Amino acid sequence: MIEIVNMTAEHVTQIAHLETVCFNDPWSERSIASELDNKLSLWLVALDADTVAGYIGSQTVLGETDMMNVAVSPDYRRQGIGEQLITALIEALKSQGSHSLMLEVRASNEPAKSLYEKLGFASVGLRKNYYRNPKEDALILRKEWQI
Numbered sequence: 001m002i003e004i005v006n007m008t009a010e011h012v013t014q015i016a017h018l019e020t021v022c023f024n025d026p027w028s029e030r031s032i033a034s035e036l037d038n039k040l041s042l043w044l045v046a047l048d049a050d051t052v053a054g055y056i057g058s059q060t061v062l063g064e065t066d067m068m069n070v071a072v073s074p075d076y077r078r079q080g081i082g083e084q085l086i087t088a089l090i091e092a093l094k095s096q097g098s099h100s101l102m103l104e105v106r107a108s109n110e111p112a113k114s115l116y117e118k119l120g121f122a123s124v125g126l127r128k129n130y131y132r133n134p135k136e137d138a139l140i141l142r143k144e145w146q147i
């Protein structure tokens with residue numbers, strides 16, 4: 001059974017490994033660990049017993065939250081975990097007074113775009129050549145809610 005919990009120090013190594021599996025430009029273990037001390041940051045982890053199946057990272061400034069990353073281990077995809085992570089993040093953000101969530105996604109990332117569309121994110125812009133390795137445009141998506 002999957003449980004969504006706040007990230008702690010014991011999850012950092014597994015998250016850093018998943019970053020290298022899921023992204024071309026991964027966060028380092030040190031950068032992820034530093035998020036634990038950042039009062040603006042909220043990271044959640046999807047746990048299957050002691051295994052990190054997925055995670056989501058965010059930062060909130062003045063009631064507006066940026067999602068920095070979300071990933072699910074290839075072994076655990078298409079089981080609703082990505083959706084659970086975003087939904088749990090939004091619930092936690094509501095209780096902290098945030099009223100919106102913004103993110104960037106590679107223009108070609110169809111699984112992620114489908115996930116965000118399912119959860120009601122709207123397209124609000126485009127950043128030309130935002131990504132490197134390979135170079136690609138980012139779509140900017142946003143979802144807001146009442147608190």
Ligand SMILES: CC(C)(COP(=O)(O)OP(=O)(O)OC[C@H]1O[C@@H](n2cnc3c(N)ncnc32)[C@H](O)[C@@H]1OP(=O)(O)O)[C@@H](O)C(=O)NCCC(=O)NCCS
Nearest residue numbers: 022070071072077078079080081082083105111112114115
């Ligand atoms: C994007 C990602 C997080 C989705 O995680 P997931 O746990 O597999 O997604 P879920 O099972 O919660 O899927 C929820 C919805 O997303 C969409 N979706 C997810 N994967 C999809 C795929 N491969 N193709 C099409 N739609 C997909 C569907 O709408 C799905 O709803 P459905 O199951 O009712 O059809 C995962 O594919 C991933 O980690 N990708 C690599 C990292 C990444 O690209 N992160 C996003 C960076 S912006």
